Amino acid sequence: xxxxxxxxxGAKPWLLLSPALTAITLLLAIxxxxxxxxxxWLKTASGVPQTGFHLDNxxxxxxxxxxxxxxxxxxxxxxxTTVVCILLGxxxxxxxxxxxxxxxxxxxLLLMLPFWISYIIRTMSWINILGGSGAxxxxxxxxxxxxxxxxxxxxxxxxxxxLVHYLLxxxxxxxxxxxxxxxxxxxxxxxxxxxxxxxxxxxxxLPLSLPGLAAGSLLCFVLSAGTxxxxxxxxxxxxxxxxxxVFEAIITQLNWPLGSALSLVLLVLLGLLVTxxxxxxxxxxxxxxxx
Amino acid sequence: xxxxxxxxxxxxxxxxxxAPVAVVMLLSFNANQFGSFPMEGFSFRWFVELWHNDAVMRxxxxxxxxxxxTAVISTTLGVLASLAMVRYNxxxxxxxxTVLIAPILVPEVVLAVALLLFLQFxxxxxxxxxLLLGHVIFTxxxxxxxxxxxxxxxxxxxxxxxxSLGANALQTFFAxxxxxxxxxVFAGMLFAFTISFDDITGTLFWKPGGVETVPTQIFAMLxxxxxxxxxxxxxxxxxxxxxxxVSGIALVRKLxxxxxx
Numbered sequence: 001x002x003x004x005x006x007x008x009x010g011a012k013p014w015l016l017l018s019p020a021l022t023a024i025t026l027l028l029a030i031x032x033x034x035x036x037x038x039x040x041w042l043k044t045a046s047g048v049p050q051t052g053f054h055l056d057n058x059x060x061x062x063x064x065x066x067x068x069x070x071x072x073x074x075x076x077x078x079x080x081t082t083v084v085c086i087l088l089g090x091x092x093x094x095x096x097x098x099x100x101x102x103x104x105x106x107x108x109l110l111l112m113l114p115f116w117i118s119y120i121i122r123t124m125s126w127i128n129i130l131g132g133s134g135a136x137x138x139x140x141x142x143x144x145x146x147x148x149x150x151x152x153x154x155x156x157x158x159x160x161x162x163l164v165h166y167l168l169x170x171x172x173x174x175x176x177x178x179x180x181x182x183x184x185x186x187x188x189x190x191x192x193x194x195x196x197x198x199x200x201x202x203x204x205x206l207p208l209s210l211p212g213l214a215a216g217s218l219l220c221f222v223l224s225a226g227t228x229x230x231x232x233x234x235x236x237x238x239x240x241x242x243x244x245x246v247f248e249a250i251i252t253q254l255n256w257p258l259g260s261a262l263s264l265v266l267l268v269l270l271g272l273l274v275t276x277x278x279x280x281x282x283x284x285x286x287x288x289x290x291x
Numbered sequence: 292x293x294x295x296x297x298x299x300x301x302x303x304x305x306x307x308x309x310a311p312v313a314v315v316m317l318l319s320f321n322a323n324q325f326g327s328f329p330m331e332g333f334s335f336r337w338f339v340e341l342w343h344n345d346a347v348m349r350x351x352x353x354x355x356x357x358x359x360x361t362a363v364i365s366t367t368l369g370v371l372a373s374l375a376m377v378r379y380n381x382x383x384x385x386x387x388x389t390v391l392i393a394p395i396l397v398p399e400v401v402l403a404v405a406l407l408l409f410l411q412f413x414x415x416x417x418x419x420x421x422l423l424l425g426h427v428i429f430t431x432x433x434x435x436x437x438x439x440x441x442x443x444x445x446x447x448x449x450x451x452x453x454x455s456l457g458a459n460a461l462q463t464f465f466a467x468x469x470x471x472x473x474x475x476v477f478a479g480m481l482f483a484f485t486i487s488f489d490d491i492t493g494t495l496f497w498k499p500g501g502v503e504t505v506p507t508q509i510f511a512m513l514x515x516x517x518x519x520x521x522x523x524x525x526x527x528x529x530x531x532x533x534x535x536x537v538s539g540i541a542l543v544r545k546l547x548x549x550x551x552x
Contacts, residue, residue, distance in 0.1 A: 027427075232510075
């Protein structure tokens with residue numbers, strides 16, 4: 001019987017799980033509990049933090065407008081990135097799902113390729129496009145439209161462009177998985193009952209693709225809100241995001257207690273989002289993408 | 292008409308995805324001394340300079356060793372956990388599924404800070420070991436997701452046959468199960484290697500001073516100026532991270548087409 005020991009639990013599965021669970025406990029769960037404690041300690045000149053229960057870091061993080069402003073900027077950038085990803089990503093996902101083109105698998109493979117291309121390379125590649133001596137300026141100069149290079153780099157829009165370029169494949173793939181699972185006869189039924197193509201899309205296809213859209217949006221938002229490399233490479237000096245504050249506090253200022261408090265703010269905010277998503281849609285939608 | 296628009300839109304989005312990467316590869320062959328437009332002839336000089344750049348070669352070695360060790364450890368943990376998830380029913384299985392992917396539900400920056408501070412507190416300072424532990428925990432969920440998805444396709448009858456013919460559990464695992472799940476193991480290792488090879492977010496927190504991986508080396512070089520050497524390095528990275536997995540996937544496809552399943 002194939003399912004015989006599916007029902008028999010015993011110690012075996014726990015034995016198999018124990019190495020991974022030990023790793024996750026020691027390298028993730030306990031460290032996160034540890035930085036909760038650490039965020040109540042204080043930085044001292046000697047480098048050894050002063051233990052105890054001090055609210056100073058939290059008071060600073062939660063009341064200083066500097067942190068609040070950067071937090072809002074971060075959420076705004078993450079939101080705009082997600083919206084642009086939806087606008088750019090839905091149509092290609094629809095095309096790949098619905099096309100009768102012979103090389104559909106090839107289109108999908110092309111879509112997966114950017115996953116494999118280094119994030120830092122893809123981010124810095126925009127300098128070659130938008131930079132003072134980049135492709136766009138080279139063309140404009142050559143055509144004689146401008147006399148000197150236009151300054152396009154190192155501002156908030158370029159940070160968003162970089163993030164969209166990095167995250168778009170996640171969005172397209174999630175929407176594609178959802179669209180591909182739709183029973184085509186539902187659309188045919190809608191059409192035969194008198195819907196126009198657009199109505200059938202709006203009433204049938206679009207609602208059925210929402211779980212994929214939601215999964216893609218969650219990934220885009222969470223991943224962009226937690227980034228600090230893109231603003232460092234493509235942003236100007238004032239385009240710091242929240243994770244840049246964490247990096248500054250931990251690596252540059254060596255203020256570990258403050259860095260702990262800052263990272264916990266990020267964890268709680270994004271964690272809330274993931275929890276809400278998990279409550280209403282569930283993680284299995286994201287897991288499908290790997291199938 | 293509207294289908295024509297959809298197709299054009301799709302093509303434009305693909306151009307948006309690939310043009311910057313294509314430009315990196317194009318510029319890496321530029322003979323021009325600044326490595327920017329206009330193209331002034333075709334040359335391999337930047338690749339030659341790369342080869343003679345000790346810092347870059349060291350970074351490559353570090354990345355390769357780190358990626359390989361990560362792949363082996365992470366896949367071992369991941370395959371065992373996936374076997375438990377796919378083959379057994381046990382209480383709190385749903386909860387365990389979430390726990391196993393927890394490292395990617397936590398923002399990577401937070402994971403990086405927590406691991407760094409906790410291990411530093413235990414006396415393990417920034418080191419290769421810290422980097423390795425960080426990469427293992429960060430790649431584990433990806434391995435679990437990929438391997439689990441593939442394990443569902445492996446049928447159990449062969450193992451049961453072996454067991455009923457008198458093989459013990461270990462013999463069955465090595466003689467029957469392992470060859471059957473080899474493509475899944477291979478896919479997991481490839482995935483873990485590529486993610487580790489590509490990681491910069493956690494790596495910048497965990498790496499000791501003076502040690503660079505390829506991405507952090509590129510990041511450090513970017514801070515000076517964008518030289519054609521960077522584009523050449525990018526081209527090499529693209530070839531490694533694209534050609535390797537794509538040929539890997541092709542191999543897995545070929546392996547899994549054998550009559551074993």
